[in-house]
Amino acid sequence: MATADVHSSGLRRFSRFLVDENRAQPGRANVMLRCVFACAIVITISMTLQVPFLALSLLVVFYVTQSNVVMTRLVGVVFVVGVTVAIGSAILVLKLTFDYPLLRILLSAGLFFVSAYLMRVAKIGAAFFIVGIVVIYVQSFVDLTDHAEALIRIVLWVWVAVNYAIAITLLINTLCLPAEPVEQLEDAMLGQLAVTRSALAHLERGERGVVELNARAIQDGTLTLQRLLRFATMRDANYRRRQAFHLARVATVSRLYAAAAHLPESMANIPAGVLHALGGACERFAHAIRTGERFTVPERLTNIVDLGMPGAVEEMREAFLAFASRSAAPDSMETEQEEQRFLVPDAFSNPVYLQFALKTLLAAMVGYLFYLATGWQGIHTIMLSSLIVAQPSLGATSQRGILRIGGAALGSAIALAMVVWVVPRLDGIVGLLLMSLPVIALGAWISAGSERISYAGTQVMFTFGLALLGQFAPTTNLTEIRDRIVGILLGVAISTVVHASIWPEAEGEALRQRVGALLRKLATSLRQQEDAISAPNALWAELADCEAMAARVALEPGWQMGEGQREGFQHHVQTVLAQTREILLAAGAFEAERRSQPNGEGSAQRAAAIWATTVAVSLEGYASNLTGGQQSVHAPAPVFSDDEALLLTDAAKRAYDRLTARATRLMGLVSTLPAWRDHQFFDNGIAT
Template sequence: MSMIDYLPCSFQRFARFVGDEVRPYPGRVNVMLRCVLTSALVIIASMALQIPFLALSLIVVFYVTQANVVMTRLVGVLFFIGSTVAVGSAMLVLKLTYDYALLRILAAGVLFFVSVYLMRVVKIGVVFFIVGIIVIYVQTFVDLTDQAELLVRLVMWVWVAVNYAIALTLVINTLFLPAEPAQQLDAAMRRQLGVVDARLGDFERGASTAPALSALDIQTGMLTLQKLLRFATMRDPEYRRNQALQLARVAAVSRLYSATLYLPASAEGISADRVPTLRAACRELDRAIQAGERFVAPGALATMISDGVPGALLDMRSALLSFADRSATPDAKESDAEKDRLMVPDALTNPVYAQFALKTLMAAMFSYVFYVATDWQGIHTIMLSCLIVAQPSLGASSQRAILRIGGAAVGSLLALAMLVWIVPHIDGIVGLLMMSLPVIALGAWVTAGSERISYAGTQLMFTFALALLEHFGPTTNLTEVRDRMIGILLGVAVSTVVHASLWPEAEGEPLRQRLARLLRQVGAHLRQDEQKGPIPAPLWAELGDCEAMSARVALEPGWQWGEGQQEALTLRIQTMLAQAREILLAADAFDAERHALRIPEGTEAAVAALKDALAGSLDDYASNLSDHPQAVRSPSAVSLNALIDRRASDVARLRDDAARAAYDRLLVRARNLANEVSSLPGWDVASTNTAYITRASQT
């Protein structure tokens, strides 16, 4: 047993969560190194040229540095536009209202309200986020001095601090360690093909040396390839000219990767040349991707006899031949109307957006009044926190608040330790870099993780930099560390109270409706009769969105069905989403065996009836989930008797061992699919209590 097993249940879950989030993955070191290198140059430049607001420059580096060059340039351009508009707007407000405090606050409030509103309804909302945060931040400058010229200089230095950091980040990301999306896509496809080759080798030997795949691995692999293909198309004109070929290649690799999940246990009874032929074809595809050449299917693959071959192997053969012929059909793309649309469809009719902007403005104004009334300069982060924590839902706001507080706490502790033990011994830029860069590297590593933890890394670095790097010389003032943390805590508290009290945006009900819609889509996918490629990427994306939404809902303070049932209800949702994923892959495996077996018309009718009955069970479950959630029961088991009878009749007539084995594989897949559907959890109170008790006993 590991040390984690001796911790309480909640600490075990937290330790496993942190362990999963900080583990390395391809490309994470690259992102961290680019952040660290750019940050080092920014520190040297700011200290040498005495450019103020170093912490602001560093956080810009973290925001602009993205996973690949395309996203880095896009975010950099948006930050340049946003900072320029923000500084211009702030200076205009100061010019017109400098001598009239009330009018200045009203003008800044209106500008802040419009920025937060546009942040919610416009696709490039990050631009208006920058406008809002700079406008409210500049108001703190007015209280530092009564000299208008000095105030203008401070505002102009904000623009310089932001944009020179953007320019330096773009240079570093273009010239050093550039992460090209086309190269990332090729590497990701080759990794998946490596897994396919290893799994086929295990299947051929009857051994198990390759790591086991899960349904989540298949989903993540498909979405990763689709995302990288989108970035590569944006970056490379060659990809845009050959978009159909690139889509076909991604579809082929995804289909090969998903087919490995339902390979039989061994190759017993299969001709010895079948698996080596497929492995050779997969290796040829890998070589073609590496060399940038067109894939040509080996002749042995086209002439391979399909009788008696399991559905997973035939699915692989079909994927390779389809790609060689470029006959794969690309997924439906976003319509031109969706691409051209700048704002959300209900931007002018839905009152939620205006309510969100008003709540955020009220929280910021309450914080500003407290900041001015107490004359506590060190807690100016109280206003910034109100905008940073403001998210479209209570769960998302809670998640952001937790990450902000957690990152700030770790950054403050590191800054405190440096102030006590390291700063007194530093007398030059080398010592400053040796002290700062390890902390920046830690923050960059966390920032390069998933959305569930990335903001904590940015906040860790920013809090550390605010405490130690805002001056052009050593600082030993411990009160700055304290004040920054107090400002963050107060801002989070004010924002949480305001957003939870006024027009709270809970996602519990939308999540339930979205889950029901997801299950209907799974049922529609199950009913399809034609030979399918990989599970459509939009369906995987919808499943991923539901998972992210359920994580936010779990953090909502009021979404509970009875006292003590929050954890049990969250478990129900997670179980349902996991089952939906398993149903999709079980349906794929069943269809692969079905198309591998040449079955008579009567058996085909029994197969169609089974699929329709299973899809009907999903539709009924979804309808109850949508309309009567507390009465939802697990679907009843669908009978396989009709398919079993047809199998017995066909095998007795054919008297063929290969046909019998093929029918047996089909029946196994059918039983597995039916079991996955009937394993969907009940949402009634009794099921929830049972799940809660079971979960408690396991942990």
């Protein structure tokens, strides 16, 4: 019964994961439509003009189509450069070594090794990924024919199939449904301002609780604005020239959005008309974003005599005043940033990069040896898988392998159903499009999701295309479907074993160190009262990086520790990260109340400083023990006295009570950080 309960719980978690990852999100349908439109044109052109490698052309469409025009063009240019270099290198290798198989393999292996190395150290690693893919893929062409001219023709058709698909994709993404990052950024800011304005309106009407904002929503909103600002800066020269202004605008929206999450329960201590004025300021701010006009603060917010307002309300007021001062200042002429280096700083000093390239090469050569020994032409994807699933960490490699297998299985199942029931009834290009486009739309929808599932969508489409779109006539050959899935399974298995057995790049310890560093940064911000604009945004971004690393660590092969040890490690990581998210939100609320305390009430400020220091010491102690590998790590329970409150006036006492409540909430969260038990202290899942 216990086993059945575990399986049932696992299925429920998996179903929730699928539902959450496939929800409709802003811009997702746009990406899907652009993919489908471009793929429809590519299928029509390839079938009409008989351009080979249609599945490869469709794969390029999926890779190049990005969330906005900036990234689409950047990836498109990188792919053109990469495939041109790759085809040139492959032709050069064939010209020099066509009659010398051993020399051909050695030279190709050398190029593959260099490509895998540059994938890790170069700024445009995607270009060298393409070089490695083409170099190893061409080796399977050599076994198809012994005519040099025919072989060169095949290689050149690869260049045509890739580059014309890139041209079509860039044209579609420029003319049809373009997703401009500037517009996306403005829409995102307007959406968060609308939520803030709604929260203020509900509070003014006494309808507290109608607008719910949690720590996850605040984190996602902050990171979305930061990401879109980066893309907008790349796209628009005006954004680059006024980057500081636009950064201040984004940070102001983030401050307002976060403050809306901890508005008070009632209007007590809020001067009359302030909430209405804040709502009006939100409308003015939204108008300034839409039109580009200068933002001005409503007079009601600049002439508030009554002190001791709730911290969230005062935080919103300060955010508007600060931005109004910034927008009134002249634009600074910002200097061009220093050109980025082509390679990472430790490209030649860190042995990890060479080890990664050697592991990837070994996996590819083992797959190629199996391919030659069996003479099984259909499993040539065994070599491609070695490079496709190779990732910087063991968990990321496992994640990519799982997505590749899952996507290939789904794509193969769909292809099998089409071969049995649909293909015999096809009689033209219209029927082919009606059969293919729904599958492409499914793959594009999945591919437009988060990194946890996106590659599976690409694999669904590619496997389906290899099985049914590889010829210029209907096919009923089921062995193609079988061979593709067998090649993928073998390639993923070989690559996973090699990467896990030789110089494994596990991230478990690095994750502990990074979580500890995040807690120390939070402690530092509490001690120093860092700028409210920059510090929270950086902390949210760091938390997101930790969560992404935790997701990869959860997929690392666990044969070096027992299943109970793995579960214990993952449980503690997820608990600490979830608690840290709530601590970040509570710390923001505490700092807002801290800054809103009336001037001159020194006792309240002293108490706030003491409490902030107490929390900081607790966080630093927990982080030190966490990163030091202690057997058991407990956060001390902070205790404080409110004797200072006796010295306050009645008006300040109400503000002080709110500060006390925020401090109590923050300290309670810190004191309940879970005990951490390192996996080395587990034995068969039982703590010793």
